[in-house]
Amino acid sequence: MSQNSRQNLVLVGNGMAGMRTIEELLKLEPEKYNITVFGDEPYGNYNRIMLSPVLANEKTLEEVMLNDDSWYKDNNIRFEKGKKVTEIHRTKKQVTAEDGTVVPYDKLLIATGSTSFMLPLPGADKYGVIGFRDVKDVDTMIEAAEHYKKAVVIGGGLLGLEAANGLMKQGMDVTVVHLMDSLMERQLDKPAADMLQKSLEEKGMKFLMDHQTEEILGDERVTGLKFTDGTTVDADLLVMAVGIKPNFELAEAAKIHCERGIVVSDTMQTFDPNIYSVGECVQHRGITYGLVAPLFEQAKVAANHLAELGYARYEGTMTSTMLKVTGIDLFSAGDFHGDDDTDELLFHDVASGTYKKLVIRDNVIIGACLYGDTIDGTWYFQMMKDETNISDFRSTILFGQAHLGDAGHGDETRVAAMADDAEICGCNGVSKGDIVSAITEKKLFTLDDVRAHTKASASCGSCTGLVESILAHTLGGDYSQAPSKKPMCGCTDLTHDEVRDGIRKHGLKNHEEVRRTLSWNTEDGCAVCRQATNYYLLCEYPEYNDPESRFINERAHGNIQKDGSYSVVPRMFGGMCTPADLHAIANVAEKFNVPEMKVTGGQRIDMFGIQKEDLPAMWKDLSEAGFVSGHAYGKAMRTCKTCVGDTWCRMGTQDSTGLGVKLEELTWGSWMPHKYKLAVSGCPRNCAEATIKDFGVVCVESGYELHVGGNGGIKVRVTDFLTKVDTEEEVLEFAGAFAQFYREDAHYLERTAPWIERVGLDKIKAAILDDAENRKILHERFLVSQKPAQIDPWKKHADGADEHQFKNIKIKAVAKV
Amino acid sequence: MSNWLEVTQLEEIPVLGSRVVETDTAKIAIFRGKDDTIYAIKDACPHKDGPLSQGIMHGDSVTCPLHNWKISLKSGEALGADEGCTNVYDSKVEDGKVYLKLS
Numbered sequence: 001m002s003q004n005s006r007q008n009l010v011l012v013g014n015g016m017a018g019m020r021t022i023e024e025l026l027k028l029e030p031e032k033y034n035i036t037v038f039g040d041e042p043y044g045n046y047n048r049i050m051l052s053p054v055l056a057n058e059k060t061l062e063e064v065m066l067n068d069d070s071w072y073k074d075n076n077i078r079f080e081k082g083k084k085v086t087e088i089h090r091t092k093k094q095v096t097a098e099d100g101t102v103v104p105y106d107k108l109l110i111a112t113g114s115t116s117f118m119l120p121l122p123g124a125d126k127y128g129v130i131g132f133r134d135v136k137d138v139d140t141m142i143e144a145a146e147h148y149k150k151a152v153v154i155g156g157g158l159l160g161l162e163a164a165n166g167l168m169k170q171g172m173d174v175t176v177v178h179l180m181d182s183l184m185e186r187q188l189d190k191p192a193a194d195m196l197q198k199s200l201e202e203k204g205m206k207f208l209m210d211h212q213t214e215e216i217l218g219d220e221r222v223t224g225l226k227f228t229d230g231t232t233v234d235a236d237l238l239v240m241a242v243g244i245k246p247n248f249e250l251a252e253a254a255k256i257h258c259e260r261g262i263v264v265s266d267t268m269q270t271f272d273p274n275i276y277s278v279g280e281c282v283q284h285r286g287i288t289y290g291l292v293a294p295l296f297e298q299a300k301v302a303a304n305h306l307a308e309l310g311y312a313r314y315e316g317t318m319t320s321t322m323l324k325v326t327g328i329d330l331f332s333a334g335d336f337h338g339d340d341d342t343d344e345l346l347f348h349d350v351a352s353g354t355y356k357k358l359v360i361r362d363n364v365i366i367g368a369c370l371y372g373d374t375i376d377g378t379w380y381f382q383m384m385k386d387e388t389n390i391s392d393f394r395s396t397i398l399f400g401q402a403h404l405g406d407a408g409h410g411d412e413t414r415v416a417a418m419a420d421d422a423e424i425c426g427c428n429g430v431s432k433g434d435i436v437s438a439i440t441e442k443k444l445f446t447l448d449d450v451r452a453h454t455k456a457s458a459s460c461g462s463c464t465g466l467v468e469s470i471l472a473h474t475l476g477g478d479y480s481q482a483p484s485k486k487p488m489c490g491c492t493d494l495t496h497d498e499v500r501d502g503i504r505k506h507g508l509k510n511h512e513e514v515r516r517t518l519s520w521n522t523e524d525g526c527a528v529c530r531q532a533t534n535y536y537l538l539c540e541y542p543e544y545n546d547p548e549s550r551f552i553n554e555r556a557h558g559n560i561q562k563d564g565s566y567s568v569v570p571r572m573f574g575g576m577c578t579p580a581d582l583h584a585i586a587n588v589a590e591k592f593n594v595p596e597m598k599v600t601g602g603q604r605i606d607m608f609g610i611q612k613e614d615l616p617a618m619w620k621d622l623s624e625a626g627f628v629s630g631h632a633y634g635k636a637m638r639t640c641k642t643c644v645g646d647t648w649c650r651m652g653t654q655d656s657t658g659l660g661v662k663l664e665e666l667t668w669g670s671w672m673p674h675k676y677k678l679a680v681s682g683c684p685r686n687c688a689e690a691t692i693k694d695f696g697v698v699c700v701e702s703g704y705e706l707h708v709g710g711n712g713g714i715k716v717r718v719t720d721f722l723t724k725v726d727t728e729e730e731v732l733e734f735a736g737a738f739a740q741f742y743r744e745d746a747h748y749l750e751r752t753a754p755w756i757e758r759v760g761l762d763k764i765k766a767a768i769l770d771d772a773e774n775r776k777i778l779h780e781r782f783l784v785s786q787k788p789a790q791i792d793p794w795k796k797h798a799d800g801a802d803e804h805q806f807k808n809i810k811i812k813a814v815a816k817v
Numbered sequence: 818m819s820n821w822l823e824v825t826q827l828e829e830i831p832v833l834g835s836r837v838v839e840t841d842t843a844k845i846a847i848f849r850g851k852d853d854t855i856y857a858i859k860d861a862c863p864h865k866d867g868p869l870s871q872g873i874m875h876g877d878s879v880t881c882p883l884h885n886w887k888i889s890l891k892s893g894e895a896l897g898a899d900e901g902c903t904n905v906y907d908s909k910v911e912d913g914k915v916y917l918k919l920s
Contacts (some may be wrong), residue, residue: 805834
C-alpha cells in the first residue's frame with residue numbers, strides 16, 4: 001500500500017499502553033496507517049513501573065527506555081515529542097496541539113494515562129510538594145535529596161511505600177503518613193500489614209499511622225505538615241502518593257462519554273466509533289486499572305480492531321500485586337478479606353516472618369495474601385484464575401507446590417535469595433542471572449518474551465513457576481504475570497477448551513474449517529496449534545489424519561534423534577517375549593547395522609541410529625515376525641509395564657503379566673493428548689511401579705486396586721486411588737473408560753497428572769465411577785476409536801503408504817553450501 | 818548463467834509438506850505451500866543442523882523439529898528472537914515440473 005492511500009492513525013499519549021497498542025498493530029498490519037504519536041513528556045516511551053528502581057538508584061533512565069527516538073524513525077512514525085494535545089475536533093476529525101500543530105485522523109487512540117491524585121489541602125501549591133508519576137517527579141526527588149534532609153510521603157499504599165523506600169535510598173529521613181491504621185490496606189490484611197510495617201521500620205522508615213493532614217506549612221517552600229489532631233511534623237519535601245486519577249479532561253472536553261474514566265466497550269472503543277482508548281485513562285465495565293498487565297491485554301484488543309480483524313474482546317483482568325522494595329516479599333491477589341461464605345486457610349510464623357493466607361469459596365481460591373515467602377504466589381494465582389478445585393490437596397496447599405512433589409525444583413524456595421548463577425532451566429542451561437539480564441536489557445514483560453529470548457522454561461516447562469517468579473521479582477511492583485486466559489498460541493485468542501468446544505459445536509471437520517470458522521489470524525496456523533487441533537479433530541473423528549500437521553515423530557512413526565536419524569521400538573505386549581521374538585529383533589538389527597540397542601524402562605527393546613530411508617524395509621521384517629509399532633514416538637499409549645505375577649512369583653496374588661497383556665491389547669495404538677503409560681503389579685510390593693503411571697493396577701488377594709494420574713517424569717506424582725474391583729473384565733472396562741474420558745477432556749500436551757490436578761479427582765469419579773452407564777458408554781466410544789488406531793502404522797508404511805516421505809530425490813549436481 | 822535443474826513433479830510434494838533432494842554437496846528441502854509456491858532451503862537448521870525437511874510448514878516458514886526454531890523459507894533466516902541463517906535456493910514450477918537453481 002502506498003503512503004498516500006493509507007489511513008491516518010493518531011495516538012495521544014506516548015506511554016506504555018498506547019505504544020504497546022502501536023507495537024501490536026505494527027505486528028498485525030504494518031502498512032495500514034500513517035501513524036502520528038503525541039507525547040507531552042520530552043522523552044520516548046519509558047517503562048513507568050521501573051521509576052521506583054530509578055529513584056532507588058538501582059536503574060538509570062536509559063535502562064528503562066522502551067522506545068527511543070530512533071525506534072520511531074525506523075518505524076516511520078511521526079513523533080511529536082513534548083507536545084500536549086489541547087483539542088480533539090470530532091467533526092473535522094483532527095487534533096490540535098498546544099503549539100498549533102494540527103493533525104487529521106481517520107482513527108484516534110487516546111492513551112492519556114493518569115496523574116497523581118493531589119489532595120486539595122491548603123498549601124498544596126508550595127514548592128517541594130509533588131506527586132510520584134513521571135520522570136520529572138523523580139528528578140525533583142533526587143535533587144531535593146541533595147539539598148534537604150526530611151521527606152514526608154502521604155500515602156501508605158504501594159506507590160507511597162515505593163517512593164518512601166527510594167527517598168531513603170537517596171539518603172533522606174523519611175516519614176510515611178497514612179490515614180488508616182494499616183499499610184496497603186487494599187492489598188494486605190492487618191497481620192501482613194503489621195509484618196510489613198515492622199520490616200520497613202527496621203530499615204529506618206518512620207510511620208505516622210491514623211493521621212489525617214489538615215494543612216501544609218511553610219512560606220514558598222514546604223516546611224512541615226499539620227494534622228487534624230493538632231500535632232505537626234517537619235518536611236523539606238512532601239510526596240503525595242494517595243492514588244492516581246484517570247486523565248480524561250481532553251476526551252471529556254470533546255464530549256466523549258466519561259465517568260470515572262473514558263468509558264470503553266469490550267473492543268476498547270469509546271462512544272465515538274472512530275476513537276479508541278486504552279490504559280489507565282479508561283473505564284471498562286466500571287473498573288479503572290493502574291497496573292501494567294491489564295493495559296497490555298487492552299492494547300492487544302485495540303490493535304486487533306484497529307487492524308480491522310475485529311474479533312478480539314477485552315473482558316477485564318484479574319490482577320495481583322507485589323511490592324518493589326528490595327528485601328521484602330509480599331504478594332496479594334483477589335478478595336483476601338473474605339466474608340461469611342468463605343473459609344480461610346492461614347499459616348503464620350512470626351519468628352521466620354512468614355504469613356500465608358488463602359481465602360476459599362466452595363473449594364476455589366478467591367484471594368491470597370502472602371508475606372515473607374511468596375514463591376507460591378504465582379501458583380495460587382494461576383489456580384485462582386483457572387478456578388481449580390483444591391479439595392484434593394486442601395490440607396497441604398499452604399505448604400506450597402513443592403510439597404505436592406515437585407522433584408525437580410522442590411527445594412528452591414526463594415527466588416529473591418537465589419544466586420545469579422543458580423540454574424533455573426535445566427533443559428536449556430539458563431541461570432537466574434541470564435533471565436534477569438534478558439528481562440532488563442531486552443525489556444521483556446511476559447513469560448512468552450522470556451521464553452523466546454532465553455529459552456528458559458521453553459522445553460519441558462517444569463521451571464515455568466520459577467521463571468514467572470523471577471519475572472515478577474525483576475519487574476516488581478504492579479507486574480501481574482499471565483493473561484487471565486491463555487490462548488492456544490499466537491494464531492488465535494481462543495483457549496484449548498474454546499477451540500475444542502468450537503469443533504464440537506460447529507461440527508468442524510478439518511483444519512481449514514477450524515481456522516476459518518474460529519477466525520484464526522494466520523492462514524496455516526503454526527506448529528503449536530496445528531498439532532493441538534489435529535489431536536482434537538482425530539479425537540472427534542477417529543479416522544481423521546493430517547500427516548502434515550503432526551510432529552515428525554508421528555509422521556515418520558519413529559523418534560527423531562539429535563543427528564536426524566530415528567529409533568525403532570517394536571511393541572512387546574506386557575513386556576513378554578519369546579526366543580523367536582528376540583531372534584527376529586536380533587536379525588533385523590544385524591541386517592540394518594543398528595549401531596546401538598537398549599532395553600528401555602518400558603520393558604522393550606530400542607534400536608537407535610536408523611536412517612529414515614531404511615525405516616519401511618525394517619518395519620517390513622519386523623511386521624513379518626509379528627511385531628507392531630510400539631508408538632514410542634507418539635502422544636499415544638506407550639507401554640504396559642508388568643511384574644512377574646502369581647505364575648512364578650511366591651508373593652504374587654494375581655496373573656499380573658496376563659492382565660498387563662490384555663490391557664495393552666486393549667489400548668495399544670490409541671492417540672492421546674500426551675504420552676500414556678500403564679502398569680500392573682502382582683501384589684502391593686508394587687514391583688511394576690504402578691502408582692506412578694497414568695493408569696496403574698495393583699493386584700491384591702481379593703481383587704484389583706485401580707490408580708490414576710501418576711507420573712514418573714518431570715514432576716513425580718503418585719497416583720490417586722480410584723476404586724477397587726473384583727474381576728479382570730471390570731479392570732478392562734475402567735481402563736477403556738478412563739482413557740476415553742482423558743482423551744475427550746484433557747488439553748493437548750497435558751498428561752493425566754496435571755489434568756487431574758486441574759479438574760479435580762471428583763470430576764473423574766463422577767464420570768466413570770459413580771455413573772456406571774456413562775462408564776460403559778465411554779468404554780464403547782474408546783473401542784470405536786481403537787478400530788482405525790489399531791491398524792498397525794508400520795505395516796501400512798511397509799506396504800507402501802506415504803512412500804514419498806521416506807525416499808530422497810537424488811541428483812548429480814553441486815549445490816552451493 | 819541460467820542452469821535450472823529439473824528435480825521432480827509438483828505432485829510428488831505434499832501440500833504443506835516437503836521432499837529431500839540429495840545433491841553431491843548438500844541435502845536440500847523443497848517445500849510446497851498451500852498456493853503451490855515452492856521453496857528450496859538447505860536441509861539444516863542454523864541452530865544445530867536439524868533437518869528442516871522434517872518440520873511443520875506454515876505460511877512461508879517452517880518450524881525445526883529439534884528445538885522449534887522458526888525459519889523463513891524465503892530468506893533462510895531465523896524468525897522471532899533467534900538469530901541465524903541458512904542457504905536458500907531459487908526454484909520455479911513449469912508445467913507441473915519443479916526446477917532448482919543450485920549455484
